[in-house]
Amino acid sequence: MRDARADVRRPVGLRLWLSGGWLSLLTLAAIFAPLIAPQDPLAQDLFLGRLPPFWESGTEPGFYLGTDSLGRDVLSRILYGARLALIVALVAGTLTCLIGATLGLIAGYYRGWPDRIISRFVDIWMAFPPVLFSILLIAVLGPGLVSIIIAIVIIDWTRFARVIRAEAISQGAMDYVASAQVAGRTKFGTMLAEILPNVLPTIVALLTLEMGIAVIIEAILSFVNLSISTDSPTWGGMISEGRISVHQAWWVLVFPLITLFLTVLSFSQLGEGLKDRFDPVLR
Amino acid sequence: MSAYLSIRNLSVALKGGGPILRRVSLDVHPGQVHGLVGESGAGKSMIGKAVLGTLPRALQVTGGEIWLDGVNLETLPPSERRRRIGATAALIPQDPLTALNPSKRIGPQITRRLVDILGWSRADAQNRALELLAEVHIPEPARVMRNYPHELSGGMRQRILIAAAFAAEPQLIIADEPTTALDVTVQKQILRLIAQMQARHGTALMFVTHDLGVVSKVCDSLSVLYAGLVVENARMRRFFTRPIHPYSAALLAATPTYTDPFGSLKPVPQNVITAVETEVSQHDRRTGA
């Protein structure tokens, strides 16, 4: 009898293709939003309020996924919202990764007092509820793209620091590191030349996961109305509005929710898939 | 005299792979000790596992019969087979350090089966466990019953496992290299204890070991295995005076004796190995394995 899990595990390739495909599509849509969006995402028309999506009766041409209570086009707003979501994912994800991974690497490889200080901060950070912390930071920093990115970096660097520190510790204990140092490399040189390449796969996988998390945090912040200026199209803002009028106009909630769901799922599946593919132990 | 455990043409193979046991046949008679001897990897432990139904998941029985007390186990539905084994057979495992559940006290690890499978009352099971712990020379049995495994030494744990194996008065006990994991000094005591217990309870015992010296001390009969093939079934006295198979003879010659403890530690000669390998491949060709 063959191991039946092999049959289930095989779609790893498929999983990577599907999630990568969705994210590429979304990136293209975000870049070309001004060209492909059927309407101005900010244009309000109260006479066109709460139009249903195209397959239902009582629609207007050009409003494919319906409109919200102020008559703004749902599809166009999703497309423009993708711009903010992806910028946050990319910039906040990368910055968080750089800062967190660097600190984790230093703590895990140098040990001693740098490790004690960094680990103490990680402990303190673990005692904060992350969502509340991010909301608090936005309240302090004021709404805006830069604030969102700073908030995400501040609350999430520990995610990288924790994992990379543990990996650096286990890598640092291995014989090849000791032999590299015997061979005359400096401590810092060994870290970059021997440790970093070995933790890089983990960093890449974590980075992908972090992008998904950044998208969610941005959505949560716009959901509580703290993201960027209130009338800019954001998925979280649309969901917030849709949540209130869900019984009258379900489409205002459903379409941005599906988009957000698929995006977060794709980032996470991509991260898991990359981890499986790059991890020499699992492969 | 009819055998209590009778194995006929038992074949075990890797799922979708090569054979592990090659049409093994052997008998274990009531009240007697039957040794299974072979080098590591010869499949001797797998015979015991096949009887008890604890083969690794990667292996399966591909043919043959296992008759226990006149019933062919291989024809029974799994749950029935399990209950029958649980009620009539027991295992003395190899490594006493890993064979006791670390999160449970000793007492329940002996008594639970008596209550659950054999339907004894709790008090009876408790008394029985105390009795057996005393029988295997455990000091302060009542206190040890309340101990956790990690609080006891390896030798103590093996005694407890022996007591647990005999607790249900099984007809058959399979001892799977029961002394290999122990200190040399403890090995002898444990070996003597198993022999004593077997004699006192009149249990049929299948003794798996790689050590012919051990077999010579405790067994009435033996099977010699090479690569999952039984090369010789023999009564003890005849085997030591006149082994039939060249591999048996070589194995016997390689075993240190009391008269010459160091002199004769020599490996099995290459020509014997070649001969027995040929025999194995001929067997495979004949059976189409």
Add this chain to the structure above:
Amino acid sequence: MTLLRAILLRLLTTAITLFGVAVIVFVVIRVVPGNPIAMMLPPGATEADILRLETQYGFDKTIPQQFMIWLGGVMQGDFGTSISTRQPVSGLVLSRLPATLELSIVALIIAVTLGGTMALLGTRFRDSKTEGAIDVTAGMALSIPDFLWGLVLILLFGVLWPVFHISGRISPSLDIDFTTNFYLFEALLRLRFDVIADLIGHMVMPALALAIPLAAIIAQLLKQSLKETMHLDYVTLARTKGYGEAKVITREALPNALLPTLTLVGVQFTFLIGGTVIIERLFSYEGLGNMAIDAVINRDLPLIQGIVILFALIFTLVNLAVDMLYVVLNPRLRHA
């Protein structure tokens, strides 16, 4: 003796962590642009009015001075006065805490039940399609955070098939006077089944949203741990004793597989509690998290501070409790 030392050391690090949290919150919220006092007063209030209130709340002093005053108050159980409601912070926070605790505990129970069942089934039918299906389900459940599960649940059981309440903690029409704010606990004690049903009807969706990711983690970790345990000798020995597979798993493997899972689940439970902040907002559930977001929006500094400290305290207590539980459940440590 070593155990006592370990406990003392643990309490010390806990204290340092809480102190660090307090300092960071204190510094962060005092960088708030805009004067919170000015926002409290009606338009047209004089400079003198603002100054008077500032003195009252201590905002005229330096940040270290303010911190020492606040810390002195905390030592005596005084967390200050809320700016937006002008009530003592401790009272406000304690009145909301029971709602959040009940929600978290119900979510934990759901997560353990769901995740445990999946792990046991996955082990019972290991290496089969069933295990594969459980792996895929858990992987999916883990990829999506609680906030999105909450929204999905609202659509499914609030709109498409409206069986549960999508907002609030209890129906206002219900005729019952609670003496505590532990509504569910009190209703259970008083055997008011109508009230229990109503509370559960409100709680089930937010609790489930919080529970799904944790259930997935439990399913993965516990199954992994169980499968490793199933190879061990004492499990094999139990099989020869005549026990069926299900009994072998639950009775022999499970008690030993639980321990390594426990510590990891402890940390994950603090993440779950952290998740109540947005989930309570999403379901308009009147707990601590919902109050915290309002406090941030209203710039109610003393209240924010109190709530964050309380969350940090809960987190560290959960971790402490998990460590203790680990010692209690592990016979090796218990007698050491």
